[in-house]
């Protein structure tokens with residue numbers, strides 16, 4: 001198994017606030033791993049650390065030599081008044097050939113969009129274009145932060161299907177954050193459930209039946225709007241003797 005990226009005892013902080021504790025993970029080529037967890041649980045911070053945009057407060061991140069990462073951000077605001085075609089957008093900041101633009105758009109499942117205006121794309125098309133941009137460097141690892149935010153259920157399912165196709169065609173590893181619990185459970189090889197630390201992890205079946213996951217998300221994840229209540233209390237050794245109680249209400253949209 002060829003490990004692409006891993007962490008050992010990783011702690012992340014914003015200023016004096018520790019947002020993630022003692023994260024140990026590893027991701028291999030060809031795997032699709034999804035991170036789930038409530039809002040503010042540290043998911044985006046973890047992705048940002050893995051791409052090198054947030055320095056560890058403690059611990060280590062190891063990357064395979066020469067690892068190429070393609071990143072799809074959570075949000076990308078483009079001025080709607082700016083005339084910018086999809087092909088031009090893909091060529092920022094480095095110019096690319098029309099052939100290459102066509103290739104990555106095809107890889108993202110939207111081959112006909114090159115000449116469209118970015119401002120005229122639907123939410124789903126926009127996300128596909130961001131995916132196409134992430135494919136430009138032929139990444140070994142694709143990292144996606146809530147790539148289906150704002151998409152409806154069929155749109156989300158189609159997007160994840162495209163990720164699966166990319167994985168099959170390129171053999172890359174995929175790490176993504178998602179709130180689409182039902183899709184996550186169907187589309188991932190492994191799931192990491194995060195809430196300030198990794199609460200539980202494993203195959204979707206194992207995670208879905210883990211008490212920590214059920215405490216966060218309940219037993220049914222099929223509703224269009226899942227209201228979940230998180231109450232868990234546990235302690236971690238040997239140094240993390242923090243017992244904590246959470247009592248949050250969260251709304252997950254698009255689930």
Ligand SMILES: Nc1ncnc2c1ncn2[C@@H]1O[C@H](COP(=O)(O)OP(=O)(O)OP(=O)(O)O)[C@@H](O)[C@H]1O
Pocket residue numbers: 014015019037038039040041042043044045046
């Ligand atoms: N740049 C920053 N400066 C200060 N605090 C930050 C920064 N980014 C995130 N945080 C804080 O770190 C914590 C974790 O945020 P993060 O964005 O990693 O969570 P998340 O699980 O991705 O949340 P969501 O599901 O809402 O996207 C939150 O309390 C957040 O307010």
